[in-house]
Amino acid sequence: MRLFSSRLQHPGKSFISLALLLLLIPLASRYWLGWSNSFGYVSDLGIGCLLLLLLHNRSLWLALLPMLIWSVFILGTAELVGAVGRMPELGDLKYLTDSQFVSHSTQGDGLSYPILAMTLAGGLLACLLGGRHNPQRMAFTLSRYWYALPAMLLIGHAVNQYANPSEAAQWKQFNLTHKLLAETVNAGQLRIGAWLDGDSPTKPLDIAGLKQLDLSGNKLFTGPGKARNVLIITLEGIPGAYLAPNRAAINSSYQQDLMPRLGQWAERAMNTPDYVLHGHQTIRGLYAMLCGDYNKLDSGTPKGVELLNHQVRNLQCLPAQLREQGFSTHFLQGAGLRFMAKDKIMPHIGFGKTLGRDWFKNKAYLDFPWGMDDKAYFEGALDYVKQLRRQKQPWMLTLLTVGTHQPYAAPQAYLDRHTSAKEAAIGYLDDAVADFLADLEQQGVLKDTLVIVTSDESHGIEQVRLASAWGFNLVLAPEQAELPALKHGVYGHVDLSASVLDYFDLPVPSSLSGRSLFRDYLSGREILSYTNGLLRQHDGKGIFTECDFQQVCRRYASAGFIADNARYLGRFSGQAARLIAQRAEQLDQSLSNGQVGQRYQFASRERIELNPTAANDWADNLIGAQYLELPKGTHTQVTLKIRAVSMDKQGATMVLKAKEFDQDVAVLIPPLPPLRVGQPLEISFGFDNPTTRKAFSFHLLGQGRGAIEIIDFSVLSEPMTELMAAQKEEQPPTRGPGTSLGVQAHP
Template identity: 25%
Template sequence: MFDTTFKLMLRRLGLLLVLYTLLRLLFLIFNYPEFAEAGAGQMLFAFAHGLRFDLAAILAINGLFILLSLLPAGKTLHPGYQRVLKWVFILGNAPFIALAMVDVEFFKFIGRRTSNELLSITGDITDQLVQLLGYYWYLALGFLLLLVGLAKAFPKAPALPAPAGKVWVRSLRLLLVAGFVVLGIRGGLQLKPLRPNHAFILEPAALGHLTLNSPFTFIKGIGKTALEEKHYFNSDKELLAALQFNPQKYTKPNGSPVKENVVIIILESFAAEYVGALNTGQGYTPFLDSLASEGIMFRHAFANGRKSIESLSSILAGVPSLMPEPFITSPYLSNNLYGLGTLLQQAGYQTAMFHGAANGSMGFNNFASRAGVQEYFGLDEYPDALRKQDFDGQWGIFDEPYLQYVSRELTEFQQPFMATLFTLSSHQPYTIPAKYKGRFQKGELEIHESIGYSDHALRQFFKSASQQPWYENTLFILTADHTQKSINPAYQNELGHFRVPLLLFHPGKDFQSINESKVAQHADIPATVVDYLNLATDKLLPFGHSLLDTASMGRAVFFNGSAYVLVQPEVVTELKQDDQLSFYTFPDLAPAASPAPQAGQLLKAQVQYFRNGMVGNRLYFWNE
């Protein structure tokens, strides 16, 4: 059994184990702040534990190579056949090595190892491939060097191979190896096959991301769209009680509807870390800071996801991103859904969304329609005469001219209207117009200068909008889609990764009665708009609550890739995928002195409601 052919195959697979360890080391170096609180011993254990996941991925990827290496018949050590094996080995592993290299930087954006979300944005990646390669050239170079190194280190067959064994012996060996391969991919003899959540056994929990490898999480994510139902509560009545949710809360408004406009502005990558109003004046957003002094900026606001594609479902429909796959690209998008656009259409509103990128980018146009937004204004709708001069060369229209265009378009709308505006200039590669080079603070991160430019564009938008007839009659809600790269240690933690600005501003209204210290989230926006406009509806989901409710101190919920997290002013609750609860202080994340059973029940109720509602298409079961 242990002849030259078999030993050669083991050496080649062993080479991959060494390579995966090297990739894990690169991942650690590029993302060290995420794991800085762990000790050297904990990191070494993460590397050792990671070998289990490395082996599973390598065996899954190299099944064909193993089969061809151990064919029961033929001269498998023949030089010509060995050349074929080498190409199978290199070409079969190359895409996954590339994936691991991409994740070295992509992890900074999504906060977890890549799963099948890459399949949902393939079109955007293809469209921007040239600029991405130009910007992340060092990843492309690293990938090529690793590939060349792998080819050169590929163990060669001996010049004078020993005679091949008997066919029946080789056949039996292949069957035995196949059994071990299945066992290795499964991760052992335990009851459940190896899953990504099995990596999160260390403290701090972030080490689970270091333990994992991107090929493993990607393979595990393919086709895994179905959620497993949870049954913490035995009946819908018990579930609603645990959720502390009354579906009828807004069915009988106190008085007539308020016929005012609503403009929701989603600022690309404006992490709370960059906003001066949230950091004692230290930031890159002077105009947003000035607006905060006139409205209400919530000091503890959270995105319900880590990617642009995850933000829209929370903001426009109150659906947080509580599963590995974005709701927009999941099969559950066809479920019954009552978006904010639908609710406002029923109240006689004209509804629209503006995004200066190519139509179809991130599936925003399709989801906007799904959420009841009547009109979508993308790159295709931007005036032809201005498109070339205002194009940023990468994604779409620069923020300043695009926001001026939006201001003009809104003036043509019939009031009342609801408009959603998504900016883009503060997206990688952080391009700003040549005439503004050197005007805004460079800061310590590449994104900081583009944040300054986008803030300037926002200032110009409000300057022109303030001259329009609709301005004084408009509620503005400003937030960011997600966080971005961090330089401030105060934000380099589980909560900091999700902290974004969230601001309510009205030219003629005072929101000072609202407590700015309450916890806020994207999913609160639909309920806040309904409450402000005094609309009658029973189509709001239980994840969000009106920010105008002075009796509540708020809460936020998100999924960090390995656990569900519920943020409340008095406690942070974590529900892991093995159903174990942990409790921490807010906002320090120190272990809580005592359990918070009510918070644990609330989080379990939200998880059950989300999962079972998605699987059974029963998000609005009280209307059945």
């Protein structure tokens, strides 16, 4: 008790230990984590100095909580950035009081940075021990004029950001305390500005330039294309910067040549250097490519999932359109299909056959948790193409690799040649896809097939401008001589469906957006992208705009979207910035039309063979309910029913988890009883959403010897009406506020 009744006022120990915790550790950890940036160091110094002045000479009772929060903020930022590449948000703070989240995040090797955790714990201990002294000793005081130092640092940070904006990641420019403070201040300013400007967020805005189908350009060749088939090769996470012709086209300062062989194919193809990816995540990229519409420009429910509730718009996607024209349509990926509900989405948009890891009979070269390594995958895909070529019917085949997804698949020989597993996996993919294209050419496939090579998303490159939004598109076609080597202009995934239909001179549904890669346009076009937390817009008239989490936008003079550098024109906020965000929100509602309530059914009723063990929440997930948005003020009800098709006497162990932004979150899911033959497992539970839940995922894991059938997995979110709220108040609480549970195991 003596410890906590004393003050942090020792002329040496207390001040030094506080400075260690608040200044030295944050600055050193920033350098150690590779986050060196002048803005970040100023942010650490500004907030650290301010806290040092505020806590010096304070009772340990008052100082302990801020020191703990500060330490958790530093460690939490490092952990979340390392896991999912983003900084924590205010909504994440509730997890600190969640015992399940804390225990799951710290057990075993749960912490990615245990050294940082131990260093922070040591700093806290030094601060506590530094307060143990004679209370009568003269306190070491600081003049109030010292407050000018953090004020100057933070003001300088803001002024320099205005004058010389940095394109570095948020965690390199801000520490978490500074970011949350800036967000809070900025949110207040935005509300005041909206009130003063009389903004009406519900007023429809003009987004015709983003949604329109534009086939007004001049065709690159007359008549329909000579190909009879379509092959779309989608490479996991590959940015356009990896191809030398793309780097040369924009005079990129990035010179690391990680995919030299694919770069050689790019020189033979019609290559589009200024090719924009509209967002992150595979299912979002596939939706934009195959359905001619912008994917969600935020972290809301993917439109591919929303499309499951539509029976008309799905028929306008590229596979459905080609199927209507007599093509057989096929989707083949190297991973399992259930993750992100591709087992349901792909057939829904028109693929006659949707196949995943289970289809492959050839032996994999590597044991990779996500599925087939790239070399084995393309060997299997080559066999699939041979089968398609034996049929008389024209075909469309979409391929999706998985080897360049974390934790990356590469043999030891590639690991020995590269500095990281990521680079080794990229080199392995480069050889695999180049060999695949060479085999296609040798077999004559390129003579009668339109081949498009692209990527679903970009995993980004440190210090490369716009790398997270920089995609690529290579076209190999029978009429290659009539196509330009470099396709000038700004294009993106939203253009791919219209381009393929236009190539064959087939009708293009007016609901599709974009331009055709097989036409030349005299004017520019509007295009949007949302990656790494930045909303980016090019107006087609030489102005590129980038808006950050504070709804502060920076304007640049840039002829195209993707550029190595651009001339800074200044920044703006207020009404003009809000209008950009509102236009993106309207695009996001192209399927939901702003409706709050949604019902999704993720059960496919197929036979699922269980593994003896299920260790990976992602690769072993049995259900595709990932990255949903559960709106504020709604109640979510989940119903699950599983039947054992065949099972040994021990039965199967089933576990249902929930995650938000890829981190475990407790929504009071009850434990599931063992599953046995003749005893279907049924579970129903619900929870309220007082605030919007984004990137919310369910993970169903099962382990045992046998097979199961998921009969029902429905997720219903509906607005909380006054009647529902009153009914819940009348009911006795069940395992937590706003939560209803029920488990049954029927004989």
